[in-house]
Amino acid sequence: MLKDKTVAFLGAGSMAEAMIAGALQAEKLLPNQIIATNNSNTARLQELANEYGVRTIQKEQLPYKDIDLFILAMKPKGAREALRSLKERLTPNQVVISVLAGITTSFMEDHLQGGQQVIRVMPNTSSMVQQSATALTRGKHTKAENIEAVKELLQCMGKVFVIKEEQMDLFTGIAGSGPAYFYYLMEHMESVGLQYGMPKEQIREIVSQTVYGAAKMVIEKGTSPTILRENVTSPNGTTASGLKALADYKGGEAISQAIKHAASRSQQISAELGGAKLNS
Ligand SMILES: NC(=O)C1=CN([C@@H]2O[C@H](COP(=O)(O)OP(=O)(O)OC[C@H]3O[C@@H](n4cnc5c(N)ncnc54)[C@H](OP(=O)(O)O)[C@@H]3O)[C@@H](O)[C@H]2O)C=CC1
Numbered sequence: 022m023l024k025d026k027t028v029a030f031l032g033a034g035s036m037a038e039a040m041i042a043g044a045l046q047a048e049k050l051l052p053n054q055i056i057a058t059n060n061s062n063t064a065r066l067q068e069l070a071n072e073y074g075v076r077t078i079q080k081e082q083l084p085y086k087d088i089d090l091f092i093l094a095m096k097p098k099g100a101r102e103a104l105r106s107l108k109e110r111l112t113p114n115q116v117v118i119s120v121l122a123g124i125t126t127s128f129m130e131d132h133l134q135g136g137q138q139v140i141r142v143m144p145n146t147s148s149m150v151q152q153s154a155t156a157l158t159r160g161k162h163t164k165a166e167n168i169e170a171v172k173e174l175l176q177c178m179g180k181v182f183v184i185k186e187e188q189m190d191l192f193t194g195i196a197g198s199g200p201a202y203f204y205y206l207m208e209h210m211e212s213v214g215l216q217y218g219m220p221k222e223q224i225r226e227i228v229s230q231t232v233y234g235a236a237k238m239v240i241e242k243g244t245s246p247t248i249l250r251e252n253v254t255s256p257n258g259t260t261a262s263g264l265k266a267l268a269d270y271k272g273g274e275a276i277s278q279a280i281k282h283a284a285s286r287s288q289q290i291s292a293e294l295g296g297a298k299l300n301s
């Protein structure tokens with residue numbers, strides 16, 4: 022389904038790079054099917070061309086009519102201008118996909134020609150190693166065949182979840198931002214190891230293997246995190262003592278608040294840009 026498609030990334034930052042890397046690793050797209058552009062940083066475009074062999078083009082020179090899927094990958098505040106620049110140039114068969122936090126499908130539709138096909142997705146940077154948890158929600162006019170093509174593209178980058186748009190802000194708080202929470206946890210685990218004299222490379226490997234192993238247990242054994250946690254916790258043992266400290270320092274509450282704040286920021290971005298449909 023993707024073999025005849027040309028995909029253009031409007032934005033060439035961390036998220037675009039992670040998606041490009043994932044798509045190429047899966048060999049579903051060839052480098053010459055991918056175009057990347059940005060606002061002005063030509064050195065960055067050269068970097069992507071050198072690393073991935075993709076076509077990089079100044080945004081004024083995009084070959085609009087040859088592109089099937091446009092992926093908006095700039096910061097949310099640039100969305101309005103980017104959609105305006107697409108509005109007069111697109112035909113109804115072309116699809117606009119946004120990875121931007123807080124940009125709703127109705128915002129996209131309102132800023133494009135009536136009937137334009139749009140899809141809102143929320144990947145995370147683990148796309149780079151094909152392990153993203155990515156959400157997808159469709160616009161009003163998007164054809165089933167294009168949903169399938171975009172799903173196929175996103176599956177190159179990890180698992181895809183088709184969700185209701187009302188859940189997108191929450192999904193962003195859990196999975197879009199989620200890798201950062203784990204990196205934050207890992208930074209803290211590493212720094213205790215370093216503080217007590219473990220070699221830097223060794224502690225990094227120990228921490229990442231521990232996090233990886235825990236996620237793999239949930240995925241492969243299909244057992245709940247609660248049962249798995251209980252299995253680790255011997256009565257009056259080390260884990261019980263560690264978990265008590267986590268509870269005393271409100272570790273669980275901190276994680277819940279991180280998700281709620283991130284989700285609420287996604288809603289706020291929608292509101293700031295106008296055209297927002299806030300969840301009740
Ligand atoms: N990073 C993440 O983990 C995730 C990010 N997202 C979303 O992805 C989007 C991009 O994030 P991220 O990659 O981190 O951001 P970056 O700041 O790394 O990259 C932003 C890119 O957008 C380019 N840009 C700005 N304006 C335009 C424009 N009008 N046309 C084309 N390109 C433009 C910039 O170009 P220049 O450098 O030339 O200014 C830059 O290449 C955000 O909206 C974010 O919500 C979604 C999920 C996860």
Ligand SMILES: O=C(O)[C@@H]1CCC=N1
Pocket residue numbers: 122193197198
């Ligand atoms: O921090 C952000 O706004 C983006 C969206 C999800 C992850 N990064």
